[in-house]
Amino acid sequence: MLDINIIRGKMALASAGLKKRNIENADDLLNKLVALDDTRKRVQTILDEKLARTNALSKQIGELFKSGKRDEAEILRQESVDLKEEVSQLQDEQLKVLQNLEEELLQIPNIPHESVPLGKTPEDNEVVRKWGEFPVLASDNDLPHWDLAKKFGIFDLELGVKLTGAGFPVYTGKGAQLQRGLINFFLTQATNAGYKEVIPPLLVNETSARATGQLPDKEGQMYEMKEDPYFLIPTAEVPITNMFRGELVEEKDLPIRLTGYTPCFRREAGSYGAHVRGLNRLHQFDKIEIVQIAHPDKSYEVLEEMVAHVESLVKALELPYRVLRLCGGDLGFTSTLTYDIEVYSAAQKRWLEVSSISNFETYQTKRLMLRYKDVDGNRKLANTLNGSALALPRILAALIENNQEPDGIRMPKAIQSFVGFDKLS
RNA sequence: GGAGAAUUGGCAGAGUGGUCGAAUGCGGCGGUCUUGAAAACCGUUGUACUGUGAGGUACCGGGGGUUCGAAUCCCUCAUUCUCCGCCA
The missing domain is CATH 1.10.287.40 (Serine-tRNA synthetase, tRNA binding domain)
Structure with missing residues (x-):
């Protein structure tokens, strides 16, 4: 607000x-x-x-x-x-x-930053930079991840349908191990970068959902409990940011860096159709979130720092990526400036959004009443920022597609010690 | 799930209908003293909205009620603690 x-x-x-x-x-x-x-x-x-x-x-x-x-x-x-x-x-x-x-x-969205480009659709987003070469896949080794999943037993969507419904994958065997290893890798990188790790509740109350803007704006996008007035979190941003609801922090403690891994639950109502095959769009997925509470004068520096952190992750995974600055028409309601990170998925031959890093300035903290006390003792609204670092499913998709070989899937060096093998076969 | 007790300022803790935004202690800040520090002493010390200012208004866990007037009485909800039950 x-x-x-x-x-x-x-x-x-x-x-x-x-x-x-x-x-x-x-x-x-x-x-x-x-x-x-x-x-x-x-x-x-x-x-x-x-x-x-x-x-x-x-x-x-x-x-x-x-x-x-x-x-x-x-x-x-x-x-x-x-x-x-x-x-x-x-x-x-x-x-x-x-x-x-x-x-x-x-009803009023946040005021975009001056650097936000004009535009109406995702085509108008500005490509800030690109990194990496597109992998060239041999003609007999260019399976999309949903086929690879069957070939190597990485995850099972049909089984998820049996247990729950569409969009709830079951990761199996080395696929589950890879998932666990990636979570550990991302969390380790975040904590090494100075983020404090938290394990928050996966259900939040209405006050929390309202404070970060999920309600009333995105009503219907969250799963709601029948017996209690709780919501399954669509992102760890909700509980983590709400940890500071109503708090008054010391200026010297800024920026506050937090990270957390949680499953995320999204109803994704009305988003069926093309481009949602496999892991591209799910109702439950894993994500490591990074959050910062920053001084208003520093928040754009902080935003760049967060983007750099996310870039270091996709680089370590050896995935070709590009950084987009979202245009006015594609910018989220609550953010002033958002960078999207997309990795290139070699078999699907398309870019997949794996992270979205935003500055909200005081849009969230106004409702959160999250303030800091400056040197003169004045209380001022802090700025909040957050981003995914990273969302797992599309990373997994690009990772297995881009690294497929006849006898298995090669693991990038950086994560081998985390997943426990160098080839998934 | 059942029974009981509690919830007051940064913390501890008084206050059972009027001059109580709230005693007192601790802590914080400023000062006196001191070569410096400590101790002691003196002063000061909640937040928000509103007003150029003086000031005004609201807030004693949340919400509602009684009253000319509520921290104080009533209703309700939440949380915490203790006991019982159940349980990973």
């Missing part, structure tokens, strides 16, 4: 930013918000005056009762009763205005 004071202070910037997101009536929206906020202030001022009068009356009544002047007290008491009615109405009005304002604010 945007801070209304940011909007008030930087009208022109906000307007230009929203237009980048192809929101044509940005000015109308913003003016409406400011008007609502004006109303909010006006109502509160009047209400405070009435309350001040009520408090003063109560004090007088108390004194009059004590000194035995019951008649005088009775007169004031009557005035107080009348005031109470007015106060009650004003409070209703205040509540309505506040709710209205919040509702409107929730």
Whole structure:
């Protein structure tokens, strides 16, 4: 949620930013918000005056009762009763205005960073850099990962259908071992880079889901519990970021770096069709998330640092990749700037998104009320950033496709000690 | 799942209807003293909204109620602790 004071202070910037997101009536929206906020202030001022009068009356009544002047007290008491009615109405009005304002604010996406390119579709994303050569696969060794899975017994989608439904793979044998090794590898790299590891709950309550913006925005994308008001997490970002909900941290402790491995659960309603075969789109998948809570002046440096970390991972896995800067039309609702990392999948002959690294500035912390105390003792909203480092399924897909050989699948050197073998056969 | 007790400021802990945003202690910050430090002493020390300012308003686990007036009374929910039951 945007801070209304940011909007008030930087009208022109906000307007230009929203237009980048192809929101044509940005000015109308913003003016409406400011008007609502004006109303909010006006109502509160009047209400405070009435309350001040009520408090003063109560004090007088108390004194009059004590000194035995019951008649005088009775007169004031009557005035107080009348005031109470007015106060009650004003409070209703205040509540309505506040709710209205919040509702409107929730409709406004974050203001894109100045470097975000113009554009409407993923084609308009800017390729920042590329790394690695496309592997050339022999004609008899160019199986897509779903065929390789059958050939080497890596995972089983049909078995998952039997147990649960489509999109819930069962990893088997060395496939399971590879999965476990990759998780360990990614976590080790993250902790070596200074991220503190956490194992969070996989179910979160409504407050948490709301604070990071999953609700109400992406309602229906999460699995919801029947008996309790809990949601299966769509990403570790939700519990990890919420660890700091309502917290006041010391400026010297910034940046705070956190990482966590969790399975992620997504309903992916309405996203069936082409390009979802095999591991390309799942309802349950494994992901290692990195999160940073940063000083507002440093958050773009931090973003670059996080991108560099993710790049180091795909490099270690020897996967050709490219870094994209998302355009205004493709940018997530809550982020100001997002880099996507895509690896090249040699058998499918396409790029697969394996990581998305975003700066949210204060968009999340406003609702989280996550602040830091600066040197002067002022409390200011911190910035949050997060990214996948990495999501497993598409990494696994590219990894096995790109490294397939007649007698098995070669493991990159960096992960051999983690997975426990140098060839999957 | 059942029974009981508790929840007050950074922490500990008073406060059972009015002048209580809240005693006191510890901690924090500033000062006096000291060559320096400690001790001692003095002062100061919650947050948010609003107002140019003086100030005003709200907040004693959350929500609701009674009352002219609630930290204090009532209802409800949550959490923690103890006991019982169940259990990896």
